[in-house]
Amino acid sequence: MAEENQVQEKQFSIQKIYTKDISFESPESPKIFTEKWEPSVDFNLGTNALPLENSMFEVAITVTVTVKTDEKTAYLVEATQAGIFSLAGFSDQEMGPMLGSFCPNILFPYAREVVSDLVAKGGFPQLLLAPVNFDALYAQHVQQAQQKSASTNTLN
Numbered sequence: 001m002a003e004e005n006q007v008q009e010k011q012f013s014i015q016k017i018y019t020k021d022i023s024f025e026s027p028e029s030p031k032i033f034t035e036k037w038e039p040s041v042d043f044n045l046g047t048n049a050l051p052l053e054n055s056m057f058e059v060a061i062t063v064t065v066t067v068k069t070d071e072k073t074a075y076l077v078e079a080t081q082a083g084i085f086s087l088a089g090f091s092d093q094e095m096g097p098m099l100g101s102f103c104p105n106i107l108f109p110y111a112r113e114v115v116s117d118l119v120a121k122g123g124f125p126q127l128l129l130a131p132v133n134f135d136a137l138y139a140q141h142v143q144q145a146q147q148k149s150a151s152t153n154t155l156n
Contacts, residue, residue, distance in 0.1 A: 008089040012098070015084040017110055020060055024118045026075045033123065039074060042066040045132060049099035055088040059103040063111045065119075065127065077118050077127075081111035100138040108132055 026032065044064040049057055060082035067074045085103050087095065112129045119127040 010089040010094075011086065012090075013086045014106065015056065015086055017081070017083040017107065019079065019110070019114055020082040021062075021078070021080040022114060022118065023078045024075065024122055025073075025077075026122050026124075028072050028074060029123075032069065032072065032074050035069060035072075037069060037125070039067045039069045041127075042068075043129070045137075047100060047104050047134075047137075049103070052084065055086055057085050057087060057099060057103075059083055059085060059099055059107065061104050061107050061111055063115055063129070065115060065129070067124070067127070075119065075122055075124060077115055077122075079111050079114040079118070081107045081114060083107050096142070097135075097138060100141065101134040104132075104134045108134070 042065070046062045046064075048060045048062075050060075051057055060080050062078065062080045064076070064078045066076045083103060083106065085099075087098055090098055108131075115129060116127055119125075
C-alpha cells in the first residue's frame with residue numbers, strides 16, 4: 001500500500017538526435033544566380049510526437065522554407081529533425097507540453113543548422129532562421145483543439 005502512494009520521480013533524457021529527412025531543390029538553377037536577389041521567404045513548421053516502447057517517444061520537427069524571387073522558386077528546403085526522448089513520471093497534463101514544446105525546443109537549433117548548411121551548399125546566401133517560441137505555438141494548438149472540441153460538442 002505504501003508503495004502505491006509514492007510519487008514516481010520525473011525522469012527525462014535525450015536518447016538520440018538525428019536528421020530524419022532532408023531535401024533541397026533549386027529548380028531555376030543556374031539562371032537564378034544571374035538575376036537580382038530580392039527574395040521572399042515562406043516558412044512553415046510542423047511537429048509530431050510518436051510513442052515508442054518503454055516510456056520512449058520520437059519527437060520530430062519539420063521545417064520547410066521556400067524562397068522565391070520574382071515569383072520564381074529560387075530554392076525549397078525541407079528538413080525533419082528528430083529525437084528519441086525518454087520521459088517517465090510525468091502526468092498526462094505534463095506530457096503534452098513536454099512533447100509539444102520542450103522537446104521541439106531542443107531539436108530546433110539542429111534543424112536551423114541543417115537548413116543553413118543546405119542553403120549555403122546550394123550556393124545561396126546564408127539563411128538564419130529566427131528562434132521559434134514553441135511554448136506559444138503549443139498553447140495556440142491546445143486552444144484551437146479546445147475550440148474545435150467545443151464547436152463539435154455544440155453541433156451534437
